[in-house]
Amino acid sequence: MRRQLEDYSDEPIYNMKAVEQQTGISAATLRAWERRYLLIEPKRTPSGYRLYSDRDIALLRWVRQQMNEGLTISRVVAMLEAARQNGEAIYVEPQDPVALARQTPQPPSDFVQPLVQALISLDTERADEVIEQTFALYTMPTVYVEVIAPALIEIGELWHRGEISISIEHFATTYLRGRLLSLLQAYLHRTDMPMIIVGCAPGERHEIGALIFAVMLRQQGFNAIYLGQDVPVDDIVQTALQERAAMVCLSANNQSSALALREVQPLLERSGHPNPPLFGYGGRAFDTDPALRQQVKGHYLGSDPRDAVNLIHNLLRAQRNGK
Numbered sequence: 379m380r381r382q383l384e385d386y387s388d389e390p391i392y393n394m395k396a397v398e399q400q401t402g403i404s405a406a407t408l409r410a411w412e413r414r415y416l417l418i419e420p421k422r423t424p425s426g427y428r429l430y431s432d433r434d435i436a437l438l439r440w441v442r443q444q445m446n447e448g449l450t451i452s453r454v455v456a457m458l459e460a461a462r463q464n465g466e467a468i469y470v471e472p473q474d475p476v477a478l479a480r481q482t483p484q485p486p487s488d489f490v491q492p493l494v495q496a497l498i499s500l501d502t503e504r505a506d507e508v509i510e511q512t513f514a515l516y517t518m519p520t521v522y523v524e525v526i527a528p529a530l531i532e533i534g535e536l537w538h539r540g541e542i543s544i545s546i547e548h549f550a551t552t553y554l555r556g557r558l559l560s561l562l563q564a565y566l567h568r569t570d571m572p573m574i575i576v577g578c579a580p581g582e583r584h585e586i587g588a589l590i591f592a593v594m595l596r597q598q599g600f601n602a603i604y605l606g607q608d609v610p611v612d613d614i615v616q617t618a619l620q621e622r623a624a625m626v627c628l629s630a631n632n633q634s635s636a637l638a639l640r641e642v643q644p645l646l647e648r649s650g651h652p653n654p655p656l657f658g659y660g661g662r663a664f665d666t667d668p669a670l671r672q673q674v675k676g677h678y679l680g681s682d683p684r685d686a687v688n689l690i691h692n693l694l695r696a697q698r699n700g701k
Contacts, residue, residue: 383468386436389598390421390429391517397430401438408438415455417441423564427513436470443471486516486524493529497550498542505553518561518597519684522590526554530586551586558589562604565596572624572694577605577614579628579635579661587661588629591683598687611638615645618655624694627679627686629661636663636670643675656693660686 394405403411411417418437420428437458444454461468489512496504512521530551537547576592578585585607595602603621605614609628618626626646630636639659646654657676664670665681677693679686 380469380471381436383433383436383440383470386431386433386470388431388433390431390434391519391597392430392432392435393514393516394428394430395515396517397435397438400435401442403438403442411441411451415451417455417458423513423518423561427510429518437468440468440470484515486512486520487528489525490528490532493525494532494536497529497533497553498536498546500546500549502553509557519594519687522558522594523683526558527587527590530554554586555589558586558593562589562593562596562602565593567596568599568601571599571601573601573603573621574625574627574690575603575605575614575618575621575623575655576627577609577629578607579630579659580610580638581608582630582632582635582661583607584631585629587631587683588627591627591629591660591686594683594687595690598691600690611641611645615642615649618646619649619651623655624697625656625658625690627658627660627690630659630664631662633663633667633670636661636667637673639674639676656697658686658690658693 392400394408397403397408398405412420418430418434420430420434423429441451441454441458444457445451449457458468460466489508493505493508496502496508509521509526512525516524533542533547533550536542537544574595576588576595578588589604592602592604603623605617614626614628617623626642628639628642630639636659642659643657646657658679659674659676660679660681660683664674664678671678677689679689
């Protein structure tokens with residue numbers, strides 16, 4: 379079924395390689411069109427890589443469809459400009475799922491072990507190469523969830539088994555934390571958008587999962603405020619109320635930290651605020667022990683931060699609509 383171009387998301391998440399795979403347009407051609415016709419204006423990562431949205435890809439597929447029917451690129455661009463000036467809708471045919479499946483690159487999981495090996499060898503240059511390669515192949519959320527997070531879990535397991543020292547584990551964590559913080563700071567701080575406060579539960583020192591989530595929220599355009607490790611419940615509730623946050627999201631990877639979150643929702647409810655922030659929680663403790671979710675009031679955000687971002691969109695939309 380055809381969709382209007384404006385119905386597609388304009389969130390910049392696809393790299394050049396992904397655009398090539400989904401449109402069949404080469405990187406050289408795409409750069410030439412951007413330069414000569416100003417066809418699209420991709421955003422940039424902190425490292426300078428282009429990032430494209432679903433809307434950009436849909437537009438490029440529409441351009442390709444017109445050219446397949448015999449039109450020149452200059453003629454297609456003129457049609458596009460005329461449609462925009464006249465307020466006419468542009469309809470895009472759906473992507474062929476069979477063709478798309480043939481273009482699937484190697485799985486992101488193939489890059490986990492190379493990243494782990496680079497980090498336990500203290501080789502930041504190689505680690506940089508691996509991460510930059512994944513950013514060139516996959517969407518940024520995919521890299522966070524399917525490469526960086528599993529690599530950190532594997533490094534933690536190596537330490538628990540006594541195969542690497544605590545110094546190596548700290549080095550790897552510090553490296554990945556630095557990469558993620560640089561991304562968080564690179565995204566525009568949208569103070570006009572709903573504020574979502576993200577942090578770790580009391581006593582929780584493992585912050586990479588929460589940091590990944592904050593980066594993804596900032597990438598989605600939310601005013602994501604990241605507080606880091608070991609945040610006292612009373613303090614974060616007070617801050618959320620004072621700053622009129624739309625939501626508080628906290629992460630816990632162990633049982634004691636998870637149980638400390640039992641006080642968050644009651645404190646918000648007792649505040650007397652007419653519109654208290656929503657409360658969401660996640661982390662490995664809740665993922666692996668469903669019984670813990672029964673003891674903590676609020677919204678369990680799930681094990682995949684990509685799904686959690688979608689859930690937050692829905693929760694805030696329902697809140698705005700008074701549901």
